[in-house]
Amino acid sequence: MNSKFYILLLFFAILFSSCAGVGxxxxxxxxxxxxxxxxxxxxSIYDGLQSRxxxxxxxxxxxxxxxxxxxxxxxxSLTESEKSVLLEKEIEDERKYFEFLVILSTTEFKANDLxxxxxxxxxxxxxxxxxxxxxxxxxxxxxxQKIKILYPGISRFAKFYSIRFEKGEKREIKGMNLVFSxxxxxxVFKY
Numbered sequence: 001m002n003s004k005f006y007i008l009l010l011f012f013a014i015l016f017s018s019c020a021g022v023g024x025x026x027x028x029x030x031x032x033x034x035x036x037x038x039x040x041x042x043x044s045i046y047d048g049l050q051s052r053x054x055x056x057x058x059x060x061x062x063x064x065x066x067x068x069x070x071x072x073x074x075x076x077s078l079t080e081s082e083k084s085v086l087l088e089k090e091i092e093d094e095r096k097y098f099e100f101l102v103i104l105s106t107t108e109f110k111a112n113d114l115x116x117x118x119x120x121x122x123x124x125x126x127x128x129x130x131x132x133x134x135x136x137x138x139x140x141x142x143x144x145q146k147i148k149i150l151y152p153g154i155s156r157f158a159k160f161y162s163i164r165f166e167k168g169e170k171r172e173i174k175g176m177n178l179v180f181s182x183x184x185x186x187x188v189f190k191y
Contacts, residue, residue, distance in 0.1 A: 028074045032067040045185035052184045056103040065090040098165040105158040115140045121182045137164040
């Protein structure tokens with residue numbers, strides 16, 4: 001009986017040691033997180049002492065986009081041609097759009113509706129002269145495990161959005177304000 005136990009134990013030890021997994025180089029993910037932290041702005045809207053809405057906004061700069069491509073390439077073992085296609089798409093999108101990733105938490109579930117046509121929120125980019133640029137797209141992104149690894153800080157009470165504005169004549173984000181305005185209050189992010 002004792003020898004059967006040791007043989008079984010040896011069998012499982014060999015089995016588990018031969019099934020060792022290989023991770024990926026996490027330095028690319030750490031670099032992405034570092035850039036995200038640099039590109040992130042946060043604010044809250046309060047009613048007295050009660051928080052009504054919490055915003056975390058990430059501007060998708062070219063530096064962030066390149067780091068994203070490197071990280072996805074590493075995580076998903078993309079081929080060079082797949083990486084090239086992804087990078088070209090990111091370069092093209094950066095050329096055309098100002099893009100922001102927004103994590104929004106609200107105390108009232110119905111107030112977290114940025115992507116709805118008749119949203120409580122009015123969203124726009126404004127330059128120093130009062131010119132407003134309204135988004136061409138506000139899309140809610142399902143915060144699955146991959147998104148939560150790439151963009152830390154998404155709680156189960158928050159929604160994750162991508163907001164795009166056409167660049168038009170404005171080529172740089174510098175001097176622009178991203179504004180969220182509603183009956184709850186106003187949040188302004190200065191660039």
